[in-house]
Amino acid sequence: MAGQHATASFFRRDRNEAPVSEFDRKSVLDVRNLNKTYQGSDGETIALDDVSFSVNEGEFVAIVGPSGCGKSTLLKILTGLLAKSSGELSLRGETIAKPRSDIGIVFQSPVLFPWRNVLGNILLPVDVLRRRREAYQARALDLIDLVGLKGFERKYPWQLSGGMQQRVAISRGLIHDPAMLLMDEPFGALDAMTREHMNIQLQRIWMDRKKTILFITHSIPEAVFLADRVFVMTPRPGRIQAVEEIHLERPRGLEVMNTPEFGKHVRRIRDYFSAVGGLD
Amino acid sequence: MKRGLDFFASVTLVAFVLLGWEAAVSILQIPSLILPAPSEILVALYRGFARGVYLRHLGITLTETLLGFMFGSIVGFLIGVAVSLNKRLEFFLLPFMVMFQSVPKVALAPLVIIWFGLGLQSKVIMAAMISFFPIMVNTIAGLKSVDEERTNLLAGLTASKWQMLWMLQLPSALPFIFAGLEIGVTLSLLGAIVAEFLGGSAGLGMLLTAMNFSMDVAGVFSILLILSLMGWCLATIVTLARRFFVFWDPASRSPT
Numbered sequence: 285m286a287g288q289h290a291t292a293s294f295f296r297r298d299r300n301e302a303p304v305s306e307f308d309r310k311s312v313l314d315v316r317n318l319n320k321t322y323q324g325s326d327g328e329t330i331a332l333d334d335v336s337f338s339v340n341e342g343e344f345v346a347i348v349g350p351s352g353c354g355k356s357t358l359l360k361i362l363t364g365l366l367a368k369s370s371g372e373l374s375l376r377g378e379t380i381a382k383p384r385s386d387i388g389i390v391f392q393s394p395v396l397f398p399w400r401n402v403l404g405n406i407l408l409p410v411d412v413l414r415r416r417r418e419a420y421q422a423r424a425l426d427l428i429d430l431v432g433l434k435g436f437e438r439k440y441p442w443q444l445s446g447g448m449q450q451r452v453a454i455s456r457g458l459i460h461d462p463a464m465l466l467m468d469e470p471f472g473a474l475d476a477m478t479r480e481h482m483n484i485q486l487q488r489i490w491m492d493r494k495k496t497i498l499f500i501t502h503s504i505p506e507a508v509f510l511a512d513r514v515f516v517m518t519p520r521p522g523r524i525q526a527v528e529e530i531h532l533e534r535p536r537g538l539e540v541m542n543t544p545e546f547g548k549h550v551r552r553i554r555d556y557f558s559a560v561g562g563l564d
Numbered sequence: 565m566k567r568g569l570d571f572f573a574s575v576t577l578v579a580f581v582l583l584g585w586e587a588a589v590s591i592l593q594i595p596s597l598i599l600p601a602p603s604e605i606l607v608a609l610y611r612g613f614a615r616g617v618y619l620r621h622l623g624i625t626l627t628e629t630l631l632g633f634m635f636g637s638i639v640g641f642l643i644g645v646a647v648s649l650n651k652r653l654e655f656f657l658l659p660f661m662v663m664f665q666s667v668p669k670v671a672l673a674p675l676v677i678i679w680f681g682l683g684l685q686s687k688v689i690m691a692a693m694i695s696f697f698p699i700m701v702n703t704i705a706g707l708k709s710v711d712e713e714r715t716n717l718l719a720g721l722t723a724s725k726w727q728m729l730w731m732l733q734l735p736s737a738l739p740f741i742f743a744g745l746e747i748g749v750t751l752s753l754l755g756a757i758v759a760e761f762l763g764g765s766a767g768l769g770m771l772l773t774a775m776n777f778s779m780d781v782a783g784v785f786s787i788l789l790i791l792s793l794m795g796w797c798l799a800t801i802v803t804l805a806r807r808f809f810v811f812w813d814p815a816s817r818s819p820t
Binding site for chain 1: 714813
């Protein structure tokens with residue numbers, strides 16, 4: 285293929301410098317030369333290969349990639365639940381070595397506690413961090429209002445739909461005012477229509493709270509729709525191949541998906557994947 | 565509507581069985597030494613309660629059962645928690661536990677009577693011993709049943725080992741623990757009765773053996789009736805407690 289050479293050199297430039305943002309905005313999360321290898325019975329597996337990037341204050345960053353590209357490994361290391369092999373990572377200048385109280389996490393499944401009602405689930409981080417519930421009560425009710433669950437405060441998780449449960453999980457991730465919110469394919473288990481609705485909601489929440497979000501997904505349109513920047517992650521070994529900056533106007537409505545610019549971003553990200561041998 | 569009909573059908577069936585029993589005994593002239601008629605059993609039941617004998621012995625058996633169940637549950641629960649918190653403890657205790665469990669507890673009753681006498685103590689110990697194991701095993705299984713994602717979530721929030729136990733493991737274990745309690749409470753009654761059989765100065769089990777010796781078969785049947793009602797009541801109370809405390813578990817939600 286004629287165009288392949290040009291794309292490849294584009295990648296090389298990207299790999300060396302581009303993922304580290306050089307904006308003068310304050311960065312919240314800094315990842316430098318992060319490596320992770322697993323020792324298996326059949327030798328070493330490289331899960332993350334020299335991953336470097338920064339996420340700025342108030343920025344919405346999406347990491348998009350197929351399953352097995354190391355997204356989840358990266359997220360586990362960022363939450364402090366998994367040890368890195370080498371490299372540096374810091375949140376607001378402090379090294380991440382073990383779980384921290386200033387990170388909010390939202391998983392693919394809501395992971396709610398069935399014996400706690402909606403309010404109790406949202407206040408879970410407050411309980412774990414041994415802070416006074418009363419001090420966060422108003423904030424919790426505020427979040428419940430924000431995610432559109434007013435009137436459901438005393439309901440139990442099994443009385444809610446999947447989308448509602450995930451909104452409880454998002455509120456729980458935000459209750460203790462973390463420095464950043466990590467979201468690991470949070471809408472992956474929802475049906476397509478609920479998912480679009482949740483994307484709109486999430487954008488609204490993000491614009492309202494100005495929270496820094498790192499959003500992991502395997503849906504390219506979802507990443508383009510939500511993010512300021514999209515990190516393209518490719519598997520074996522997991523590395524960030526390219527960064528796509530999205531300058532679509534906010535707030536974005538679903539109709540933005542039909543614009544030429546949106547299609548151009550999606551196509552370019554797809555091309556990055558096919559250039560490294562497709563997703564098969 | 566359908567449930568009301570089912571209930572009616574069930575009551576009718578019981579009534580027919582009892583009537584058939586009564587008729588069979590009088591037509592076939594079965595001696596009451598072999599099989600007393602339901603009416604005779606009712607008379608024996610009435611007489612026993614009217615004289616105050618049954619109530620006194622029922623109270624004694626109930627006390628033994630409940631005390632034994634309480635001790636058995638508490639010890640079973642505590643050992644279960646300790647074992648799941650400490651892998652080495654599990655390693656050292658497990659052989660003893662397996663050995664203890666493989667002995668039919670009923671066979672230990674004569675020894676228990678010799679060691680602890682004919683009074684309340686030996687019955688309570690018997691009831692505790694027999695109910696302790698299922699509660700311990702279920703506590704261990706329950707504490708291990710914790711969902712990995714929930715564990716990750718709490719760990720990611722910097723939860724301590726004790727917070728993990730209190731906020732996640734214990735609530736997750738509750739359905740298992742209650743299943744153990746439901747088995748345990750019936751076993752406690754069994755333990756108390758067996759101990760009374762072998763060496764008791766009071767209690768329904770002692771009364772039952774005494775009636776058997778004096779060939780009062782209608783009396784034996786009336787005691788059996790009381791015992792089965794007692795077992796049913798105890799199990800129902802534990803089930804209701806489970807529905808109250810484990811309301812969030814799909815298996816515990818009432819089918820309304």
